[in-house]
Structure formats: C-alpha cells, structure tokens
Amino acid sequence: MDNKSLILNNIGKWINLTEAEADHFTSLLKPVTAKRKELILEAGEICRYSYFVTSGCLRGYTIDANGFEHVLNFAAPNWWIADMYSLLSQRPGNTYIQALEPTSTLALSKDAQERLYREIPAFERFFRIITENSLVSFQQRLLDNLSLTAEERYQNFCKRYAGLTDSIPAKQVASYIGVTPEFLSKMKHKLLYKK
Amino acid sequence: MDNKSLILNNIGKWINLTEAEADHFTSLLKPVTAKRKELILEAGEICRYSYFVTSGCLRGYTIDANGFEHVLNFAAPNWWIADMYSLLSQRPGNTYIQALEPTSTLALSKDAQERLYREIPAFERFFRIITENSLVSFQQRLLDNLSLTAEERYQNFCKRYAGLTDSIPAKQVASYIGVTPEFLSKMKHKLLYKK
Numbered sequence: 001m002d003n004k005s006l007i008l009n010n011i012g013k014w015i016n017l018t019e020a021e022a023d024h025f026t027s028l029l030k031p032v033t034a035k036r037k038e039l040i041l042e043a044g045e046i047c048r049y050s051y052f053v054t055s056g057c058l059r060g061y062t063i064d065a066n067g068f069e070h071v072l073n074f075a076a077p078n079w080w081i082a083d084m085y086s087l088l089s090q091r092p093g094n095t096y097i098q099a100l101e102p103t104s105t106l107a108l109s110k111d112a113q114e115r116l117y118r119e120i121p122a123f124e125r126f127f128r129i130i131t132e133n134s135l136v137s138f139q140q141r142l143l144d145n146l147s148l149t150a151e152e153r154y155q156n157f158c159k160r161y162a163g164l165t166d167s168i169p170a171k172q173v174a175s176y177i178g179v180t181p182e183f184l185s186k187m188k189h190k191l192l193y194k195k
Numbered sequence: 196m197d198n199k200s201l202i203l204n205n206i207g208k209w210i211n212l213t214e215a216e217a218d219h220f221t222s223l224l225k226p227v228t229a230k231r232k233e234l235i236l237e238a239g240e241i242c243r244y245s246y247f248v249t250s251g252c253l254r255g256y257t258i259d260a261n262g263f264e265h266v267l268n269f270a271a272p273n274w275w276i277a278d279m280y281s282l283l284s285q286r287p288g289n290t291y292i293q294a295l296e297p298t299s300t301l302a303l304s305k306d307a308q309e310r311l312y313r314e315i316p317a318f319e320r321f322f323r324i325i326t327e328n329s330l331v332s333f334q335q336r337l338l339d340n341l342s343l344t345a346e347e348r349y350q351n352f353c354k355r356y357a358g359l360t361d362s363i364p365a366k367q368v369a370s371y372i373g374v375t376p377e378f379l380s381k382m383k384h385k386l387l388y389k390k
Contacts, residue, residue, distance in 0.1 A: 064342030072334065085331045094338070121316055128323035135326055136280045138333045139267065143289070145340055146373065147259030178341065 003031070003054040007106050010052070010078055014129045015122040025120070028112040034058075034099035041097040047086035049107040053077050056103025057164070059172060060095050071176040074100075076164050080130060100168065145178065151187055153177040198226070198249040202301055205247070205273055209324045210317040220315070223307040229253075229294035236292040242281035244302040248272050251298025252359070254367060255290050266371040269295075271359050275325060295363065340373065346382055348372040 001009070004026045011017065017025065032051065034040050041047055043063065051058065053075045060072040060081055072095060075081035086093025087110055108116075116123040137160065144153050154177050158165050165173070174184040196204070199221045206212065212220065227246065229235050236242055238257065246253065248270045255267040255276055267290060270276035281288025282305055303311075311318040332355065339348050349372050353360050360368070369379040 062338050062342060068342070070338065070341040072338065084327065084334060088327055088331060117320070121319070124316070124319040124323050125312070128319050128326060131323060131326045131330055132279065132283055135330045135333060136283060138330060138337060139279060142333060142337050142340070143257055143265065143267065145337070146265040147257060147263065 003104065003106055004029075006054050006078065007052050011126055015126045017120070017122065021120050021122075025116065025123075028116065029106040029108055032105045032107040034103045034105075036099055036101050039096055039098050040105075041083060041093070041095065043094045043096055044092050045086075046090055047083040047093050047095070048090075049109050050080055050082040050087065050113065051075070051097070051105040051107050052080050054104045054106060057100045057167060058097055058103055058105070059100055059168075060097050061175070062094050062096065069175055071172055074161055074164065074168060074172075074176070076161070076167075100172065150177060150179045150183065151191070154184070154187060154191075198299065198301055199224075201249050201273065202247050206321055210321045212315070212317065216315050216317075220311065220318075223311065224301040224303055227300045227302040229298045229300075231294055231296050234291055234293050235300075236278060236288070236290065238289045238291055239287050240281075241285055242278040242288050242290070243285075244304050245275055245277040245282065245308065246270070246292070246300040246302050247275050249299045249301060252295045252362060253292055253298055253300070254295055254363075255292050256370070257289050257291065264370055266367055269356060269359065269363060269367075269371070271356070271362075295367065345372060345374045345378065346386070349379070349382060349386075 007029070008022055008026070032040060040051065055077055058075040058081050060083070061069050062072060063069050073081065081097060083093035083095035086095070090110065144156050157173065157177055161168065170184055171181050174181040203217055203221070227235060235246065250272055253270040253276050255278070256264050257267065258264050268276065276292060278288035278290035281290070285305065339351050343351070352368065352372055356363065365379055366376050369376040
C-alpha cells in the first residue's frame, strides 16, 4: 500500500471522504523522513506538524533537570505523533521526537489542519476521535505508573505496542516503563520462566 | 448565573450555537446532584455520562490492588469529568467519581452526545477542543510525575487548579501529587518560609 493509501485508510476507519476531499487532504501533506537517531523536533522548538508514520518508528521523550530521559510515547506505522502542548499553544515545547530507525512520515501542518476543519468539517470528528483514544491511553498510563508493579506495567506496554515490542530497543522500553535496562532484562527472564 | 447559562457560556468559548440549537442542547441535559462523599460513579460500572460541574467539586480516583487511592483529577465548577475509557468503550471502568462537597452537575449521556454530533456537528469541534486540552494536561502530569520533585509537582498542581487549592482537602492534594499528607504539610511550611 502506498503512503497516501495508508493515511486515507487510517482516516477511513472513522470518517467518509469524497474523492475530491481525499485529494484535497493528501495535497496538504508533506513527506518528512528521518535517519536513525535523527530528531524531527527538539525541546525549545515550536511543534508545527502532526506526523503520521508510514514506515519506521518515532519516539517522543523529554529530558529532566538531572539529564534523565523519559519516554512519553512511541509511534509506529499508522500512528500519529506531535508535541500536543506545543502544537496547540504554538509555544516552545519540552518534547523531543526522534527516529528509532529510518522513518518516513506524512506531516500535516497546524495551518493545514485548521484549514481542514473549515473546509471539511468531518476532520473535526476524525481528530476528536483520535484525541479521545490518545487521552484514554495517557490516563491509563498515568494510572499504571501510580498503581502497578513494574511487571504489570511491562505487560501493559506489550499490549499497547503489540507487534512493536521486538523493534523498540530494550533501553527505550525500560525508560517507558520507568525501570533500568538491567531490571527490565531480569524481569523478562522471569516472565519467560513463568510461561 | 443559572446552571444552563453557565454551561452555554462554557460552550460559547469555543463554538457558536443558534438559540434553537442551545435550547435543544440544554433539553438533553439531566441535573445530577451528589452529597458530600457520595459516589456518582464506581469502579466496575459503565460510565454513561459526562458531568459538567455547576457547583461544588468532584474528584476522579482509582484504588490499586493494595487498597491505595490515586487521584486522577478534580472537577470544579465549569469543568467536565467522566471515566473516558469507560464512556468511550461502554465497558466497566476502574474509576470512582466522588463529591468532595455538596455538588451539582448537568449530565450529558453518551447517547445524547452521539445524537448531538449528528444533529449539531459544531459539537464535534467543542468536544475535540476540550479533549485536546485534557490530553495536554494529562501528558503534562505524566511528565511531572516522571521528572519533577514533589515540590515542583505541588507548584504545578496549584497552577492547574488555581483558586481551588484551598477547597480541596490536603489529603486529596497529597494523593494527587503522590506524597503523604505529612510530607505535603512539611513542604507547604517550607514554601511559605521561602516566600
């Protein structure tokens, strides 16, 4: 499936577009690629795009005052990613978005997105629904962090990113669930042994 | 301001409704009140309503396997609250919503909300925007929990719930920021001393 078909398929799960609307929408997208480890957004910058991943994998993370990285989310093919705070407020954000492997995206600028809302109101519905899903996922993760053991958090990670768990480096998985890579490794052995 | 004016005012910040649309919308709302400490939603139930608070204060929380409560959010007048996972999936959730003081709300059922999207598409826009704001707030809180000190988390809590900090019991504030009430009390003294 080519990249435009992939994104139209993603959108088609939630809203119906006419052929003319689909053409107009895809004409607003800009292909953005990144090499392994390349940053497509840095903390301190204003996030001007929502990125739809067509191949590869991105991760969103932040660096705290002590220099520790904290992973916010991953985006595999068919996922959208942005620094939502910065995108919505158009103020500098505190999130980095980095490619974990060579990655291709279709980028929708904030301006194009606002234009879509005016020209094709069904996009209000599309972005409402994917934002709701994202909110549920973040609320769940917040609750996981507050109340689950590391082992349970790892199992929820595997459910959330099913099919991706082997392609995300262990170091990043450890950062996502909030343990050291060594602890994650021991835990995975224990879980294998349990099975 | 009466309750219907309050909710129309809240919605009017983001979308314009005709008088007929506003009347139709308010006809779909159901007044729901709760006494102090009363639960309007329990874990294991299906969340069927979004609640708009007109007076009082609600809190959303969960109880982990060890019996510890974890506060997800507070909703003061002019805020919406629901168990988003349960509301969207219509499956049993794991959130409790409780009144911290005598509280009045206007409740919009999931069915009425779906009907609104069909009949008055501007509501797609309204709920897209408030969901985006909620997502930013949860992402920020997740990052706060991962990377800030308890003192910084308390300061962010005070900013997020400005004007509410005195009406929320210290025990709930402590639970929200993830410290014991004793630690919160010492921290507040230290902060006062700093000023």
